[in-house]
Amino acid sequence: MKLLLNIKKENDDLGKQVNNLANNLPLIKFLKHCTVLLLFVSSITIQAQDLPYSNGKKYILGDISVSGNTSFSEQTIITYSGLSKGKEMAIPGEDIGDAIKKLWNSKLFSDIEVYITHIEGDVAYLEIRLSDLPQLNELKINGVKKGKVEGVIKDTKLNKGVKVTENLLTTTKNFLTKKYKKEGYLNSKVHINTIEVKDSTPTARVNMVLNIDKGEKVKIKDIVFTGNEVLSDKQLRKSMKSTKKINRIRILKRSKFIDSAYQADLSNVVEKYKENGYRDARIVSDSVVYNDKKTISLQIAVNEGEQYTFGDITFIGNTVYTNEQLSRMLRINKGETYNGVLLQKRIADGSKPDADDITNLYQNNGYLFSSINPVEVSAVNNVIDLEIRISEGKPAYFNNVSIVGNDKTNDHVIYREIRTRPGQLYSKANVVRTVRELGQLGFFDAQEISPNFNNPNPNEGTIDMEYSVKETGSSQIELQGGYGGGGFIGTLGLSFNNFSIKDIFKKDAYKPIPMGDGQKLALRLQASRFYQTYSFSFSEPWLGGKRPVQFSTSISHTKQFLYNPLNGNADKSKSFNITGITFGLAKRLQVPDDFFVLSQAVSFQRYDLNNYNTGLFTFGDGYANNLSYTVGLGRNNTSVDPIYPTAGSSFNVTAKLSIPYSLFDGVDYKGLKEEYDDLNLTDSDDYARAAEIDQERYKWLEFYKINFKGEWYTQLTKDLVLKPSAEFGFLGAYNNDRGVIPFERFFLGGDGLGSYSLDGRESIALRGYPNQSLSDNDGGTIYNKFSLELRYPITLKASAKIYGLSFLEGGASYNNFRDYNPFDIKRSAGLGVRIFMPAFGLLGIDFGYGFDPLESQGEIKAHGWETHFIIGQQF
Incomplete structure (x- = not known):
């Protein structure tokens, strides 16, 4: 910026005006400190930015003119400057400097100069001379793939029409250079050229050429320590969390050089010494040695000091x-x-x-x-x-507790989960627990929940608490796909996870649905060539609004068709219909702690068979009733994000029980069993009698079923999470003469999506093998499964949470305890990825390798690779 005073020749008294001005503005007397250019032909121009403000003389501003290469109107520029006709001001003085600053800070102009054109008494006339900053016309990027061009433009904000300044060019160059260095391109170079566009358009424009030379990716060939005697090079290299030398078998940590990570790792080396008693240890020197264009070596000298x-x-x-x-x-x-x-x-x-x-x-x-x-x-x-x-200070008490950021979720839904109340003694544990509970609701981005401490008052012992949340989409369109039961299984459903049933008859509440009360409503359709399933479910997490007692109910109907082995299609004349209803209550306990939940449910299912003859039982026309009571005890204290837990555990044990009808129904099941065993099922009359016996045995199902599932999460590093898990299930009978029922069984193997029927069966995922391939055709009555999963997040943003995983797992299914051996399992390993989007739920794909053969399918070698595509389900 520069302030110029230009005195134009107006009459023959030029010399007198110059002398008078020189007397008032002693700038000419100090040529050593200021540049003065006297143009005696047509004008005198004085550069005056170095003039002391104390020497300024008061003038009244007359007209202000604008000149230069600009597309803005004269009035707009004068308004930007803050100058106005009739204003009294000192020249030179702060007002002129402020006017130039305002024009400069608008980031619209360059070469800003202010002139005095002439003076009449105490009235000064000014001229603002400037040029518009050029706009970006066209951008050409060299040195990156076509698919990366849009990303570069987005990162640098080099959009058409942006004002091109020296600062823009510098920051763009620095940003891209740092970006590629972080990716391991230590020798990256960025050059920017601008070319003026010459045409009839009044707006100044330039074309820009962005040349990016990433060079070769530079890796760390070796890390050499000197001066270390107590700790070995290996121990010190291990303490460097992000700076690693080339190791072909290492996957998760790469060997690229990032200076910021390297500096942090130098501190980690010192910390390693402090952990071993050498509190005076320090890095004496460090240097980067370039071996060639692709590799460097790091040389680090340490002084260990003495042990304390x-x-x-x-x-x-x-x-x-x-x-x-x-x-x-x-x-x-x-x-x-x-x-x-x-x-x-x-x-x-x-x-x-x-x-x-x-x-x-x-x-x-x-x-x-x-x-x-x-x-x-x-x-x-x-x-x-x-x-x-x-x-110690004074004990602190919560004064005001508030929530910000909830536009859809009603306040009472959030406040009932908060563990910090006004007037309550402060507890950090309660603050941490509140953040966890809000994250577990699933209505907010778990990574963005922030507890803010406002107005701390140590003298009064009070604090205001504010929880800041960011809402995410709580309604989902459920799309699920997989193969099982002889064909492709598709699911379409609508899940509203923050529903408000009390507003269902309020027209204004449909935006697009009534929301905000934390209730869940789901409608679901699942179908394949062989079955159709319809279901509706609803749950209220705080029944009555005063206690965390969850009420849930569901209604479902399914129609299955028998497989025709001649043409491989469904035989629609042979069907198996199941209709069911369930009511449940789940209550949060206080003992042993309030992470425990006791759940109870009563369910009824009606099975109707129409010419549906299978190997499960002899009758193909008839019915069965399943009235059962389920009780479960679970504990879930996993960390804040339910999609990507990093700590804590979750376990659940359930028992599903029917009424022991055989104790009081007066039926001689022992006699029926003996009669059944003596029948010749190849004889039509005997077969008909067997069907009658089975109808009697299964008119009301009698069974008990025990399930256990436990998961643990351990954060190995900042991002890496280990998740071991174990599962067990057992289906038994009260009366061995009545036998184990053909329903409620376990089907092991595959992606776990083959659970298409509502006969109580459970499909257990075990990757690396086909769906339901690790159980008999009729299902198993016992199963166990063990899994070890290593997870690494790619992004945990609210719009999409993505993480990769690797897994080891094994399991098996059995028909009785005589065959049960928890160590005789089918093993697998593989890799996968999960993507969670609020609108669609969890998506994923797994590649699993089965290490053991499937003897039932005639295999004698390892089963090999299986691909499992997952939509809407999490292992």
């Missing part, structure tokens, strides 16, 4: 907890090797909000304003004596 041990540890300032209590929480004893990292974690572990440390001991009992600081008071003979100085 813990001495006396004294607590000062504690009144709420005794020294013994704090010592038990610290769990560090005199004489142990000094570990500064462990010490800090035991005092305040920043990596875990619910860590078992001294800070949380105070924070969970109201002492929000407490502080705990370890101070080294002595280090004689390498023995460090510590004082842990505690400032």
Whole structure:
């Protein structure tokens, strides 16, 4: 920016005007400090940005003119400048500088100059001379693939019409250079050329050529340490979490060089020494050696120092907890090797909000304003004596508790999950639990839930609590596909997970459906060539609105058709119809803790057979009734995000029981069994009698069924999560003479999507094998399955959560306990990916390799690869 004073020749008294101006503006006297250009032919131009403001003279502004290459109107530019006719101002002075700043900050102009054209008494006339910044006309990008061009434009915001400034060119170049260096292209170079567009258009425009030379991807060939004697090179390299040398068998950590990660890893090396008692260890020097265009080596010199041990540890300032209590929480004893990292974690572990440390001991009992600081008071003979100085402060109480960000979900749905109430003693554990409960609702982006502490008042002992949430789509279109039961199985459903049934008759509430009360409503259609299923379900998580008691109900109907082996199609004249209804209650318990849920359900199903003869039982025309009671106990304390849990566990054990009819119905089942065993089923009369016996045995189903499933989540690193799981199921009979029923059985193998019937059967996924291939045709009465899954997130944004996984699993199905062997299982391994989108639920694909042959299919070698496409289901 520059401020210029231009005095134009108006009459023969030019010399007198110059002398007068020189007397008022002593700029000409200081040629060593300012540049002065005198144009005696037509004008005198004075550069005056260095003039002291104190020497300025007051003038009244006359007319202001605008000149230069600009498409903006004169009035628009004058308005931008803040100058106006009739305004009194000093020249030179702050007003002129402010006008130039305003024009410059608009980011519309360049070469901004302000001139005095002439002066009449105390009236000064100004001219603003400037040029428009050029707009981007066309952009050409060289050096990247066509598919990446749009991404570069989006990242750099180089859209047509953007103003091209020096700052834009610099930031674009720096951004792209850093971007490619982060990807391992350490020698990347970016060049930008602009070419002026010359045409009749008044707007200044330029074409831009963006040349990107990423060069070769640079990897770390070796990491060499010098000066280390106590810790080996291998130990130090292992402490570097993100900086790794080339290793062909390593998959998750790549060997590219990223400077920011490298600097962080140098600190990790020092931390490694501190963990082993060498608190004075430091990095003496480090350097990057370029081997060639593709590889570098890192050379790091360390000074290990001497090893220290813990001495006396004294607590000062504690009144709420005794020294013994704090010592038990610290769990560090005199004489142990000094570990500064462990010490800090035991005092305040920043990596875990619910860590078992001294800070949380105070924070969970109201002492929000407490502080705990370890101070080294002595280090004689390498023995460090510590004082842990505690400032407890006053207990804090919640004053106001509020929610922001919920546009669809009603306030009462959120407030009933909040564990922090106005007037309640502050507890960090309750804040952490509230965040977890809000995330588990599924209505909000779990990664964006933020507890904000407002208006802390240590003197009064109060704090305002605000929970910030970001809503996501809670309604889903369910699309599910897979192969099972002899053909393709498709599912179409609508699931409204934040429904409001009380507004169902309010016309204004349909946007597009009544929402906000946290209820769930689902309509579902599932079909293949061999069956059709229709179902409706509804659940209210807080029945009555005062307690977390969930009420649920469902109604369903399915029609199955018998497979015709001659043509491979469904025989529509032979059908099996099932109609069912279920009512359930689930209550959150307080003992042993409030993560436990006790669930109960009563269900009834009616099975009608129409010429439906299979190997399950002898009668093909008849019916069966299934009245059962299910009780379950579960505990789920997984971390905030239900789609990608990183910690905690979930287990559930259920028992499904029928009434023991054989105790009181007066039927001689032992005699019926003996008679049945003596029948010749190849004889038509005997077969008819067998059908009558089966009809009597299965008129009312009698059974008990036990299921267990447990999952555990462990965060190995910041992103990597290990998920082991185990499952077990058993179907039994009260009366062995009556026998195990042909319904409610387990079908193991495949993607788990083959659960097309409502006869109580369960399809258990075991990847690497075809659907239901690991059970008999009639299903098993016992099964177990073990799985180990390693997950890594690609993105956890609300619009789409994506993570990759690898798995090892095994399982088997059995017909009785005589054959049961939990170690005789079919094994598999593979890779997969999951994508969760709020509108469609979970999508995924798995590639599994079965290590064992399927003897039932005549295989003698490993089964090999199977591909499983998953829509709407999570393992």
